Amino acid sequence: MINQSFIRREAYLEMIGNYIDKPVIKVITGMRRSGKSAILALLREELLERKVDEERIIFLNFESQRLAALADTESLYKYVTEYAQKSPGRLYILLDEVQRITGWERTVASFRVDFDCDIYVTGSNANLLSGELHTLLAGRFVEIPVYPLSFAEHLVFTKAKGEDGGKDLNTQFIDYLRYGGLPGIHEMDINSGTVYPYLTDIFNSVILKDVIGRHHIRDTELLERIVKFLMDNMGHIFSAKSISDFLKNQGRKLSTETVYNYLDALEEAFLIRKISRYDIKGKRQLETQEKYFFEDHGVKHAIQGYRDNEISGLLENLVCMELKRRGFRVYIGQLGQREVDFIALRREEKIYIQVCYLLSDSAVIEREFAPLLEIKDQYPKLVLSMDPIWDYTKEGVRRKNLAEWLIKKIP
Template sequence: MIKRELYMSRIRPFMGKDLIKVLTGIRRCGKSVMLELIKDELQGQGVPSDHFFSLNFEDMNNMHLCSAEALHREIADWAAGLDGKVYLFFDEIQEVEQWEKCINSFRVEFDCDIYITGSNAALLSGELATYLAGRYVEFTIYPFSFVEFSQLYESIFPGSSDQELFTKFLMLGGMPYLGNLRYSDEPSRLYLRDLYNSIVLKDIMKRNRIRDVDLLERIIGYIVSNIGTTFSATAISKYFKNENRTVSPETILNYIKYCEEAFLFYRVPRQDLQGKKLLTVNEKYYLADQGMRQAVLGSNPKDISLVLENIVYLELLRRGYTVTVGKTGTREIDFVCERDGEKLYVQVSYLLASPETIEREFGVYASIRDNYPKYVVTLDEFDMSREGIKHRNIRDFLLMPDWQ
């Protein structure tokens, strides 16, 4: 089991405190394992295992507890026989009706430490979430980073080269369960396609009561095909109109929002670096895991730059950066990243195979006069850094502990 220290280091300061710890992220990204890692650490601190109460609400055996009243009775009966702090772990809590009331009641009634997971970003944005306002801290969990992927892959196939590791990561992505399939290509792709369909069906369609399934699938298909490309809801609407399908931009935006709430896509706004303002049109979208895209659409060499962008973007999110696309004149910088008052610029490309490509990727920084780090990230094996702009192979970039 990979220790996932990146997340544990963020959660650890809140362990044992009365704030509710909320772990969110796309289905099957490893949230349940995070709960086990937290339990292991608490046990290592001397907490007795009989003070843990764990429930996974996707387990049919727990269906009778999917109401606030039933869950409250169950926990109250269990906690009555214990002395001292109790530790509550609830997986996929969104399956419990009015779960916020129940969780808030536990916080008030018992000496307890509460951890919950959910597969929807709207988990804490509804009307009932006012019960928990100011009483929780949220952590977004992502699929494996390249570092985590490499740790697991090398435990299965010792001695793998860096190139082999990255090729597998590029093609299959970072979903943790793939290790159980020993990263075999066809079983892994089948799993990823089934996972993708499950997210569309359960976390998007059913949760939002979408009736026009064909339209939802077409919109998702369009975005998956065009990750890393700037477009607007109006552009998608025109695309459907050319296919004799009338869809309003508002409907498209609603469907995209549902996909974002299920963590299937991440939206990246554009920023005018000269006017220092966010632009409201032509955003970019990236997929939660590049392996799902490869499994659903197949591998297309023409898309390699976009897939590399997707990988870098997710790594920026994992490390806590707020990311925008930077517009400077007629050019765009792929990622403008900010964290704790620091800034970072990242340009991603496939290969610097021609003088024109080199000029395009490095030249985009010409109008940026600050001294923050500027990177060009590609698959090239040779360092072509120049004029203070750092060029890195993507493997090395993903493995670097710090980019500042």
């Protein structure tokens, strides 16, 4: 069996490679088990290929109990200092899951000042980039977000693992729909009996360690109800007040402010992504009524089960996360009383996207194309669906097969 760490995720390695030996700290973020450690290990291999002396590379994974003695900043600083004194030359410092070290920001900032070094850190918390790090290192770090596998990466992994034998593209896409993109699922047989228990353990780890533990949440049952609401309403617009009212109907009182705090904690742990609305005509972001999607949809299915009647929201989830992988800022479009599923912005680019399962009849085609046809600017407009591969264009609005769009990475 090939270890997942040997399967290269080229897009991330290229992105990180552009910053090797550049005077910024590389901060690699992402949810638990999304592949950050494997990418850091591949970076180590890249450094060795660039003729960096192995003795000049410090690789510390703070999830290992063997590093318990380095659990405070003083011990970590002393360790690196002693390491640096062994021989002259540039150090390459790779710190995995660094958020486990309280006050790590100041120590890492000191490394940058006190040693000739190139620094890379990973963490499973979105707040890794806030607070003291911003104060100490404003303009001196770059974030490299790591996401679960895209569908294109899923195909690479299944081929490398010998899992693709006899499976056509559609069958592999169904696997991806059901089981998501966390790399670890490719270390086992791809079926619900083996994958879902693994994903359930990851979900429990995120909830217990990254949400409940970090934010000292006492009412865990209430948190679970909020997560269930998010799962039941994936792809639907709602507000924190909607959740508060829902809980009130179940006999639980929770203020809107507290709901927002719970949602922020879930988003901080990279379990969910909030997508705000954008007024297309007014060209401004709207402050209320958002959609929430899951970083990895396989985790949702592991907890709740795969439901065919949720296919529309699931496909939106896939498209949203793919746009995030490609570096777009993503919004829900508001056009009068109509909704555009996604507006994606990246530098000078803009794309409008509608997502549906099947364009089954003329009424569905009219419904999906109509909002895009109202937009009269020159930017690309797409309707993505699971219909068999055929291209169709109507007044500049193009229809594409969703699976093919995910692979080819075209507008």
